[in-house]
Amino acid sequence: MESIFCVIDDKHVPLYRIMWVAAIPHFCGSPECQHEGDYEIRLEQGESVWANQQDRDAVLAAIEVWQGEMEPEEGDDEVP
Numbered sequence: 001m002e003s004i005f006c007v008i009d010d011k012h013v014p015l016y017r018i019m020w021v022a023a024i025p026h027f028c029g030s031p032e033c034q035h036e037g038d039y040e041i042r043l044e045q046g047e048s049v050w051a052n053q054q055d056r057d058a059v060l061a062a063i064e065v066w067q068g069e070m071e072p073e074e075g076d077d078e079v080p
């Protein structure tokens with residue numbers, strides 16, 4: 001059983017709280033921005049966490065595994 005949590009930016013985030021994951025690195029041009037080049041991961045209730053590319057890829061992979069467990073293939077698998 002895979003964990004329902006993934007670690008993002010030193011936080012254990014439940015996968016079901018993730019609304020979307022950025023496809024491109026953050027850039028806003030602000031000199032005070034702490035997250036330039038990081039990938040934004042949006043959570044419920046307007047919160048965000050930030051990940052590097054490696055962590056973002058791990059999050060996406062974890063979500064795919066988790067979704068695969070949530071929605072098993074219906075019927076037509078070829079296992080005898």
Ligand SMILES: [Zn+2]
Pocket residue numbers: 026027028029030033034035036
């Ligand atoms: Zn920014």
